[in-house]
Amino acid sequence: MEAVGQLTGGIAHDFNNMLAVIIGGLNLAQRRLDRGDTDIKRFMDGAMEGATRAAALTQRLLAFSRQQPLAPETVDGNKLVNGLTELLSRTLGERVQLETVLTPGLWKTLADPIQLENVIVNLAVNARDAMPDGGKLTIETGNANIDAEYAHDAEIPIGHYVMLAVSDTGSGMPAAVIAKAFDPFFTTKGVGKGTGLGLSQVFGFVRQSGGHVRIYSEVGHGTTIKIYLPRTFAEQPQAIPRRSAAMARGGNSSEIILVVEDEERVRNFSTEALRELGYTVIHADGGHAALAIIDGGQDVTLLFTDIVMPEMTGRQLADEAVKRLPRLRVVYTTGYTRNAVVHNGVIDPGTNFLPKPFGMDQLASKIREALDD
Structure with a gap:
């Protein structure tokens, strides 16, 4: 129990410090914007640094719990x-x-x-x-x-x-x-x-x-x-060059992405980010709504879906969507690790997967990789 208390106390302490930086920076930026001052870069940079540190802390915790995504x-x-x-x-x-x-x-x-x-x-x-x-x-x-x-x-x-x-x-x-x-x-x-x-x-x-x-x-x-x-005793297979985030190009309006995410804020970010990258984007808050869009005649190039959602999982949605659109590409995302969802049979090994949290560069790279594969 002492170790558990030390762990939870340490997490709370570090996350509270990082959240203080994020919330403080955003509050200052908001106050300046409210009075028409657009000089907010340093506040946004501070908030981004805090968020990046929080994401890194999550990865370290996953490493300690032996659940971090590995590519052996x-x-x-x-x-x-x-x-x-x-x-x-x-x-x-x-x-x-x-x-x-x-x-x-x-x-x-x-x-x-x-x-x-x-x-x-x-x-x-x-x-x-x-x-x-x-x-x-x-x-x-x-x-x-x-x-x-x-x-x-x-x-x-x-x-x-x-x-x-x-x-x-x-x-x-x-x-x-x-x-x-x-x-x-x-x-x-x-x-x-x-x-x-x-x-x-x-x-x-x-x-x-x-x-x-x-x-x-x-x-x-x-x-x-x-x-x-x-x-x-395994031999290393020939490495396949992968497009780096820095090299990842955006899309065009003929490439239609359906974003399915039950968490509204994450859905809004993904939708706006993909539009910023040049894609045509439509969205739904769950599997049934997504299938209704497809059944209504909407063409979709790629499905970008959360895995863990109420009523219908992302895997169940993808299986049904591919039946309707056989050429559909799929990219999954979740806050759980790849190891966890693969081990539990939710997705198959080698599936296109983007762990949360992700930024614009990671999103651009993974979507482009799935479309170009």
Whole structure:
């Protein structure tokens, strides 16, 4: 119960701070607009920054709960670490010496490379903060055979694992801190210097990827954090270039999008955003209303629908709509994670899916991708 209280208290604290920035910025912008002053950019920028931070916090919470959307690929840990060295050198600063010890013939693992990079950077930044007077940071890779005793203790299967370790020569952690290090919102840093979600995010990602993470530390001598990810024998398929958000072009009036969303504010945003991108947009507040529009003879190029709605789910709506319009493209959206809706059989793996919250760039990219596929 203490951990639950710490988690909910930390969420409330951080979200309230972010909401204060958002609401305050919008209130100031509204007051200026009411008196005819259009110089509100800095207030809107502040509100957007607060909203972006809130979205990032949600992703960290999903990582801790092992429900974040992952895109696992066959990963060469040595190549991944080599690709990060320049970024890490700039991030760590001149007072921290970076060393990599990469094992030749390293096994491959199946993991989300973007999230794994985030984990390494996260651990490296924590290590830097533990060495305020400078020191040495070592990133090491290796092949590991996990025996029955370790596997039982770590609650992972016996077998072959790829090991990634980040070590520092910093202040180290006492046993009491190590015991709580993976707890959400637990931090030894000062106010404003850390959310306390970094290591819990690492823990959640590693466990969601089928692995294990362990801390070895001694006060006054430094810390090593070792990550073990399962070995894979799968070959990496040829990557298919995907259109980036920055490259995503808009649409034209001949492309008709039907937006179906029971939450009015989200529906209004999606409708206006898609119109801004050049599409012809019609909308409905639920599945039955959407089907009535189609049955009335309205042509539709793409259906953009929420998944979780009363009376008829987005999947049920899409199935019925495609029967009527066989060439219809479909993009789903929801506040739940892809893993959750796929696991529960709501949508199929590989389906076009845009998680909430999303902005104009993400919306433009996903809609264009679905139409051009």
